[in-house]
Amino acid sequence: xxxxxxxxxxxxxxxxxxxxxxxxxxxxxxxxxxxxxxxxxxxxxxxxxxxxxxxxxxxxxxxxxxxxxxxxxxxxxxxxxxxxxxxxxxxxxxxxxxxxxxxxxxxxxxxxxxxxxxxxxxxxxxxxxxxxxxxxxxxxxxxxxxxxxxxxxxxxxxxxxxxxxxxxxxxxxxxxxxxxxxxxxxxxxxxxxxxxxxxxxxxxxxxxxxxxxxxxxxxxxxxxxxxxxxxxxxxxxxxxxxxxxxxxxxxxxxxxxxxxxxxxxxxxxxxxxxxxxxxxxxxxxxxxxxxxxxxxxxxxxxxxxxxxxxxxxxxxxxxxxxxxxxxxxxxxxxxxxxxxxxxx
Numbered sequence: 001x002x003x004x005x006x007x008x009x010x011x012x013x014x015x016x017x018x019x020x021x022x023x024x025x026x027x028x029x030x031x032x033x034x035x036x037x038x039x040x041x042x043x044x045x046x047x048x049x050x051x052x053x054x055x056x057x058x059x060x061x062x063x064x065x066x067x068x069x070x071x072x073x074x075x076x077x078x079x080x081x082x083x084x085x086x087x088x089x090x091x092x093x094x095x096x097x098x099x100x101x102x103x104x105x106x107x108x109x110x111x112x113x114x115x116x117x118x119x120x121x122x123x124x125x126x127x128x129x130x131x132x133x134x135x136x137x138x139x140x141x142x143x144x145x146x147x148x149x150x151x152x153x154x155x156x157x158x159x160x161x162x163x164x165x166x167x168x169x170x171x172x173x174x175x176x177x178x179x180x181x182x183x184x185x186x187x188x189x190x191x192x193x194x195x196x197x198x199x200x201x202x203x204x205x206x207x208x209x210x211x212x213x214x215x216x217x218x219x220x221x222x223x224x225x226x227x228x229x230x231x232x233x234x235x236x237x238x239x240x241x242x243x244x245x246x247x248x249x250x251x252x253x254x255x256x257x258x259x260x261x262x263x264x265x266x267x268x269x270x271x272x273x274x275x276x277x278x279x280x281x282x283x284x285x286x287x288x289x290x291x292x293x294x295x296x297x298x299x300x301x302x303x304x305x306x307x308x309x310x311x312x313x314x315x316x317x318x319x320x321x322x323x324x325x326x327x328x329x330x331x332x333x334x335x336x337x338x339x340x341x342x343x344x
Contacts, residue, residue: 021061027083028057034090037199056082095203095256102186105205107138109249116145116239118246123178124209125331128221139210145239147173150230154179155294156218157225159194162292165218166267169211169228170242177335179214180245181207182266184259197261204257204264206249211338212331219319220327226319228338229295231303244273267291316341 032050039046060079097108107122119142127135150171155164169179184192185205193201207214219226233241248269251257259265267288275282287297295317299310308316322337323329329337 024057024060024079028054031083031086033195034086034199037193037196037201038090038093040089053082090200093200095200095258097203097256099185099203100188102188102190103134103136105183105185105207108253109206109208110253111246111249113246118143118145118242120178120208122208124207124213126213126217128213128217130221132221141175141178143172143178143242144174145242147175148235148238148242149173151233151238151241152177153229153231153294153298154215155227155229155292156215157227157292158218158222160292162290164267164292164294165224166270166291166294167214168241168245168270169215170238176331177211179209179211181209181214182248182269183207194261197259197265200258202259204252204259204269206245206252208245208249210331212329212334215319215338216323216334219323220325223325227295227314227317228319228342229298229304229313229317230339230342231298232305233303241273248273262289265291267294 031053035046035050035053041049056079060075104124104126107124109123110121112119119140121140123139123141125137125139127137129135148170152169152171154167154169156167157164165181165183167179167181169177171177183205184197184202186192186202196202215226215228218224257264262268271282271284271288282301285297287293295304295313296310298304299306299313304310304313319338322340323334
């Protein structure tokens with residue numbers, strides 16, 4: 001006859017076993033993906049390493065049910081030790097600045113600042129062609145932060161309605177807008193991978209760009225669906241946000257950082273900067289991760305004005321119908337068309 005104490009012990013044992021099974025499955029999948037993305041021993045030997053690791057994982061799970069390789073405690077200990085060593089390897093993979101970079105992210109933003117007067121070097125202003133090729137052009141531009149007249153959030157949808165790339169554009173009274181974009185720093189001939197973004201595959205890059213370059217690329221060259229939302233931000237906060245981007249440029253020049261699809265991406269890093277310069281706390285929200293819904297989140301916070309409902313906003317903020325595919329227009333014309341019909 002079971003006593004209450006024996007029943008509790010039985011359920012705790014079952015719980016421990018269940019947690020252990022989840023740990024083995026999760027850790028085996030995580031490490032297999034990490035090895036596949038990083039390929040530390042090249043394609044062939046890394047593939048062999050993955051097979052051996054999965055085999056060990058299956059053995060450990062088999063030990064849990066009925067069998068063992070050496071002995072149940074020792075096999076589990078070996079598994080945990082190998083996984084611990086793999087964590088040491090993984091978290092010691094260092095981001096670098098000396099790779100052969102894709103031309104779009106080859107240069108790093110840097111600047112000089114005297115009070116509110118900022119001189120930016122390596123502002124990207126590529127001339128994009130309809131076949132996806134481009135003429136490279138990196139510029140030096142000077143900005144007076146006292147001339148900031150507005151801040152805009154631009155969302156570019158490249159993988160359905162839930163996922164969007166987030167850009168921030170600053171309007172100036174005395175010159176063309178400037179757009180900041182936090183992106184992956186791709187190597188030459190390298191393609192983006194959302195899974196790779198979880199496993200230290202890409203370094204972070206901060207691009208300062210002309211709107212005709214970095215937004216037009218998405219709306220008229222890649223065919224992404226782009227939306228342009230002016231946001232309510234006080235002038236002192238707008239200046240502080242611009243300076244936060246400058247600090248991010250300093251940080252990346254001093255020490256390269258890894259992009260992370262979930263925790264360190266174009267939306268979460270923007271939120272961190274806005275949070276740092278805001279006059280009041282900004283609540284976290286799942287829409288910071290499901291970035292396609294970021295405009296809805298900003299609307300709920302009244303960062304986007306409420307003269308229109310959010311459905312009307314999406315209709316009026318849609319850039320693609322304003323600038324038909326194949327349009328050959330100037331930078332100033334493109335910026336003007338994006339802002340068309342956005343004042344109630």
